[in-house]
Every structure is written in C-alpha cells, then in structure tokens.
Amino acid sequence: MTTINDYLKMSDSELKNISDDTISQMSYGIKYFDFGAAGIKATKRDWQIMEYLRNRLQAIEIKPTAKTGIRAFIECDCGHAVPRKLVMNASLGTSCPDCYDRMSC
Numbered sequence: 001m002t003t004i005n006d007y008l009k010m011s012d013s014e015l016k017n018i019s020d021d022t023i024s025q026m027s028y029g030i031k032y033f034d035f036g037a038a039g040i041k042a043t044k045r046d047w048q049i050m051e052y053l054r055n056r057l058q059a060i061e062i063k064p065t066a067k068t069g070i071r072a073f074i075e076c077d078c079g080h081a082v083p084r085k086l087v088m089n090a091s092l093g094t095s096c097p098d099c100y101d102r103m104s105c
C-alpha cells in the first residue's frame with residue numbers, strides 16, 4: 001500500500017497521476033500527517049507535496065461521491081470534515097477522532 005512517505009518521493013508528474021480515489025482513501029493520512037511524529041525532517045519540497053495533496057483532497061471532499069450521491073465526508077461539530085465512518089458522537093456533538101476528548105465534557 002502507498003503511504004505518505006512514498007508520495008514524498010514522487011516527482012510532480014507522478015503526483016499528478018495519483019487518482020482521486022487514491023487520494024480519498026488516503027484522506028486521513030493526508031490530513032493528519034505529522035512530519036515530526038513520523039520522524040521526518042521535512043524539507044520545503046516535502047511541505048509542497050503535502051500542500052498539493054491537501055489541496056487535491058479538499059477539492060475531492062466538496063464533490064459528492066459519484067457512486068452514492070452522498071458526501072463521503074461529514075462536517076463535524078468540531079469543525080473538521082472527516083470520512084463518514086470516522087465520525088464520533090461526543091457529548092458536545094459530532095466530532096472527528098482527534099477532537100473527541102475536547103468535545104467530551
């Protein structure tokens with residue numbers, strides 16, 4: 001399986017060839033990838049690639065999915081959009097996994 005680390009090694013033309021499906025499958029990693037946590041000393045190029053991936057993901061998220069006609073991403077009460085299956089119910093409303101603690105009082 002392709003990981004963020006693999007993307008960071010790709011050239012611009014390879015990045016352009018990544019399909020929308022692949023981007024949305026990787027959405028969680030793309031959104032929450034943390035160079036520090038992954039033990040990577042990020043270069044300017046690394047940041048540019050992450051920004052490119054995040055922009056692609058954002059463009060995909062605002063489109064309804066062709067197959068179901070429903071949005072694959074849900075905007076939670078915490079303010080983040082996450083894949084439907086990752087939405088959690090906290091006491092203050094719906095939440096992404098990262099905000100669950102903050103949203104549970």
Ligand SMILES: [Zn+2]
Nearest residue numbers: 078080096099
């Ligand atoms: Zn959140």
